[in-house]
Amino acid sequence: MGAIYRREMGAFFTSGVAYVFLTVFFLLSGIFFYNGVILSGTTETSNMFGSMFIIVLFLIPILTMKLMSEEKKNRTDQGLLTAPVGLWSIVLGKYFSALTLFIIAESIVFVYSIILGYLGNIVWTTLLGNYFAMLFLGAGFIAIGIFVSSLTENQMASAVASMLVLFMLYLLDTFAANISNETLKKIVLSFSFYSKYIEFTRGVFSLPSVVFFISTAFLFNFFTVRVLDKRRWG
Amino acid sequence: MIEVKHLTKRYGDKQAVNDISFKVEKGEILGFLGPNGAGKSTTMNMLTGYISSTSGQILINGTDILEEPIKAKASIGYLPEIPPLYVDMTVDGYLGFVYDLKKCKLPRKAHLNDVCALCQLSNVRNRLIRNLSKGYKQRVGLAQALINNPPVLILDEPTVGLDPNQIIEIRTLIKKLGKSHTVILSSHILPEIQAVCDRIIIINKGVVAADGTADEIAKNITNEHKMTLRIEGDTHTAADKDKIVSAIRKIDGVKYVRADMEREKGIYDYDVEAEEKVDIRRALNQMCRENNWNILMLQLSDLTLEDIFLRITSSDIQVPRSDESSAPVIDLNVNEKGELVATEKQNGGQE
Numbered sequence: 117m118g119a120i121y122r123r124e125m126g127a128f129f130t131s132g133v134a135y136v137f138l139t140v141f142f143l144l145s146g147i148f149f150y151n152g153v154i155l156s157g158t159t160e161t162s163n164m165f166g167s168m169f170i171i172v173l174f175l176i177p178i179l180t181m182k183l184m185s186e187e188k189k190n191r192t193d194q195g196l197l198t199a200p201v202g203l204w205s206i207v208l209g210k211y212f213s214a215l216t217l218f219i220i221a222e223s224i225v226f227v228y229s230i231i232l233g234y235l236g237n238i239v240w241t242t243l244l245g246n247y248f249a250m251l252f253l254g255a256g257f258i259a260i261g262i263f264v265s266s267l268t269e270n271q272m273a274s275a276v277a278s279m280l281v282l283f284m285l286y287l288l289d290t291f292a293a294n295i296s297n298e299t300l301k302k303i304v305l306s307f308s309f310y311s312k313y314i315e316f317t318r319g320v321f322s323l324p325s326v327v328f329f330i331s332t333a334f335l336f337n338f339f340t341v342r343v344l345d346k347r348r349w350g
Numbered sequence: 351m352i353e354v355k356h357l358t359k360r361y362g363d364k365q366a367v368n369d370i371s372f373k374v375e376k377g378e379i380l381g382f383l384g385p386n387g388a389g390k391s392t393t394m395n396m397l398t399g400y401i402s403s404t405s406g407q408i409l410i411n412g413t414d415i416l417e418e419p420i421k422a423k424a425s426i427g428y429l430p431e432i433p434p435l436y437v438d439m440t441v442d443g444y445l446g447f448v449y450d451l452k453k454c455k456l457p458r459k460a461h462l463n464d465v466c467a468l469c470q471l472s473n474v475r476n477r478l479i480r481n482l483s484k485g486y487k488q489r490v491g492l493a494q495a496l497i498n499n500p501p502v503l504i505l506d507e508p509t510v511g512l513d514p515n516q517i518i519e520i521r522t523l524i525k526k527l528g529k530s531h532t533v534i535l536s537s538h539i540l541p542e543i544q545a546v547c548d549r550i551i552i553i554n555k556g557v558v559a560a561d562g563t564a565d566e567i568a569k570n571i572t573n574e575h576k577m578t579l580r581i582e583g584d585t586h587t588a589a590d591k592d593k594i595v596s597a598i599r600k601i602d603g604v605k606y607v608r609a610d611m612e613r614e615k616g617i618y619d620y621d622v623e624a625e626e627k628v629d630i631r632r633a634l635n636q637m638c639r640e641n642n643w644n645i646l647m648l649q650l651s652d653l654t655l656e657d658i659f660l661r662i663t664s665s666d667i668q669v670p671r672s673d674e675s676s677a678p679v680i681d682l683n684v685n686e687k688g689e690l691v692a693t694e695k696q697n698g699g700q701e
Contacts, residue, residue, distance in 0.1 A: 119450030123436070130438050195434030195494065198398040199451045200424035348402045 120196070120209025121216075124183065128217055137179055141221040144171045149228050159236040161228070165246040165317040169310060172253060173286055177278035179217060180261030181271045183210045184340065189269040197348070203341045211262055211337055218254040222247065242319045249316030252329035253309060257282055259336035266343040285309050351376045351532040352397070352502060357406035359392055359556075366392045368556040369406070374549075376501070379528040381547030382536035385663050389556040390536040391431050394506050397534070398428040410502060424452070427500040431507055433491025437480035441471055441490055444479060445497060454498040461497070468523065469493040484511035492520070496527075503527060505535040509542060521546050540659055552662050559662045577631075578610070579620045580647035581638060586616025594620065597637055603628030617646065 128134035145168060152164040187193040196206050225247055232238050260281060265274040288308045295301040305311060312325040352374040359367040367389040374380045382390050395401045397408055399415045399422065408415045413422040436444055445462055454461065466472050469489045474482060479490060488511055495503060508524065509517045524546050527533060537543050543550055544564055552560040552567070560567045579598075583590025591609045598607045603625045610619035624630045631648065638645050 119447055122450070123439075123447045126443070127436070127438060190434075190437070191430065191432045192434040192436055194395075194400055194428075194430045194432075195448070196451070198400050198423055198426065198428045198430075199448075200420045200453065201451060202420060348400065 117201070117205040117209040117212075120201075120206055121213050124210050124213035125216065128179075128213065131182070133178065133182070134217055137175060137217065138221055140178075141171065141175055142224055145224055145228075153228070153232070154235075159232050159238050161225070161232075161243055161246060162317045162319070165250060166314055168250060169253070169286070169313055172250065172257060173282045174279055175221075176214075176218070176254065176257045177261050177264075177275045177282065179214045180258055180265050180278060181275035182265070183214065183262050184266035184343075185268050185271045185274045188266075189271075193344075197344070203344050204337075206344070207262065207337050207340045211258060211333075214258045214262070215255060218258065219251065222250050222254065239319075245319055245321060246317050249313055252316075252326060253313050256309065256329045256332035256336075259333040259340075263336040263340045263343070266340045351378075351411060352534070353407075353409040354393075354397070355407045355409075357393065357396060357408065358404045359389075359396060359401070360404045365556055367396070367403075370553070370556075370558050371406075372551055372558065372561060374532055374534060376532050377529060378549060379524065379533045379535070379547045381543035381550045382534060382553060383538065383540070383543050383550055383659060384536075384553040384559075385538060388553045388663075390553060391506055392556075393553070394428075394504055394534070394536060395430075398426055398504055399423050400428075400430075424498075425501050427495035427497070427503045429491045429495040429503075429505045429508055431510075433487055433494070435479050435487060435490055435494075438478065440476055440478055441466075441482070441493075442475045444490065445493060448494045448497045452498040456499065461499075465493045465496050468496065470519065485513060485516050488512055489516075489520075492523075501531055503531050503533045503535075505533065507537055508535055509537070509539070517542070552659065554663045576621065576623050576650070578647070578649045579622055579634070579645060580613060580617060581620060582617045582644040582646055584642055590616070591618050593641075594618070594643065597641065598622060598634070601630050601633045601637060603630050603633075614646075619647075 128137075145164075148164045148167045148171075152167060153159070153161060187196065197203075225243065229238055229240075229243055261274075261278040264278040264281060265271075268274050268277070285307070286309070288304060289310050292301050292304045292308065295304060309329075312322070312328060315322055315325060354370060354372050357367060357370045358365075370389075370393060372380075382393070384390050392401070396403045397410075397415070399419050402416060408422075410422040411425050413425075415422040436447070439447065442462070445465065446458075449458060449462060463472075466475060469492050471486070471489055471493055474486055479487060482490065488508070492505070492508060495505065505524070509520050512520060521542065524533060524535065528546075528548075535543075535546065549563055550560070550567060551558055581594050583594055595607050595609050598604055598620060604622060605625050606621075606623040608621045610621055613619050622630070634648075635645065637643075
């Protein structure tokens with residue numbers, strides 16, 4: 117797992133994906149920070165984090181698009197799958213490399229908090245709550261992105277499909293609002309990433325939501341492992 | 351070392367590999383020979399655990415590749431048909447990655463130096479794989495397989511894309527490795543297999559068509575003796591050719607005669623095949639003396655691996671039988687001199 121993790125981290129930087137991802141992430145979050153926090157004359161960061169959901173949604177597929185699809189296209193998966201490593205090590209090595217880059221990106225909020233510290237008082241618990249909310253969200257989304265990437269050999273197809281899937285998840289709340297049947301509505305909402313995330317940004321720590329995000333990450337990594345396994349039996 | 355029992359792979363209803371069994375001992379170099387699409391790569395992919403078999407068993411060092419894949423894979427070095435190279439890495443970076451991936455315990459720097467020296471990569475270690483020539487990429491692929499010094503090496507067409515000098519180098523290297531490793535290599539290049547391998551398995555349409563040394567296979571395939579003759583007739587014209595062919599055909603034990611090209615003016619070569627254990631050379635001499643012909647050359651040609659290969663791989667091609675509809679249609683006409691002329695009419699109205 118370590119070898120694959122280190123290689124993927126290196127590849128993120130040599131291929132330039134890391135720079136694109138970090139630049140766009142810093143730029144957009146900076147705009148949200150400036151507009152939503154500084155210009156509004158507040159140290160309240162929840163709204164900013166709320167808006168970040170959509171950035172995360174569109175940027176994570178860029179991080180994950182190549183991870184499995186390129187291996188298959190370049191036949192480098194043959195090297196990995198015939199090496200004495202398990203499928204979980206392969207998938208998790210890739211997963212944690214993407215997660216690491218995501219953590220580097222979102223840690224920009226600590227820079228923002230230093231700026232805010234000069235301007236007023238920060239509620240650190242809310243800020244940290246928001247930070248971890250985004251971390252859990254990213255953890256779930258990255259697993260979904262890697263799973264989609266394992267289904268195709270084309271990285272562009274992988275990126276577009278993951279964006280679509282994540283966007284549909286975002287729209288779940290809107291769908292749910294139109295459902296009249298209460299039970300069905302509840303079921304649909306229980307899959308909503310957005311409502312769980314927003315709950316966090318408002319400073320509510322909810323263990324079930326944490327479990328939800330982590331289970332999503334586990335489940336989709338498991339699916340990716342199954343895809344790799346199934347390919348051998350095809 | 352490697353034991354394969356009744357290995358079968360099906361893709362849907364297409365039978366890619368059908369009930370293959372063989373054994374390879376330590377220190378043996380086994381050549382896998384077959385035309386494209388015969389199932390060589392599929393078999394190798396199963397041996398290395400990249401794909402699973404539909405049925406059958408593969409034991410590497412006594413370990414079942416499907417039951418204990420990690421243990422079995424640890425003793426295999428694999429060079430697939432397309433080397434699994436990350437082209438955005440340097441040679442050193444990539445080999446270091448493979449070293450970590452295989453959880454190699456050998457001293458890192460020394461081992462990587464050894465492998466690079468063995469594959470003659472020492473002067474390109476800091477270059478990006480993307481910028482290397484095909485030959486170098488192939489060598490990086492081979493180096494990757496050699497890392498961690500696995501006792502079993504499986505090489506799928508290792509010399510593809512190399513220039514003749516490099517091919518000889520790689521062959522020498524494989525031969526050297528074969529002394530301490532078990533090597534399976536595949537190729538459709540016959541001289542390569544003949545030059546490197548102790549034993550050959552010819553695989554065709556997913557089944558083992560022959561298994562043994564080149565000589566053994568040749569013996570099993572055929573007991574015939576082939577020779578090439580150059581005979582000088584008395585008239586030095588094409589008419590000699592027919593006379594000589596029919597005369598040779600009359601010799602006892604001759605199975606097959608064919609006139610070949612005109613090698614010298616008015617003198618032709620003849621390919622002759624005799625039956626098992628019949629030496630026709632004396633009878634040939636006798637015949638030539640009687641007809642006042644001269645044998646200018648007599649060359650015995652044993653079956654080459656190429657002949658064997660062609661025979662085996664094309665043996666299931668049925669010779670089309672002529673029935674009424676495909677039989678030539680003959681037109682009979684009387685020409686102006688009053689002679690009967692037969693002309694063959696081709697089917698389909700061609701002239």
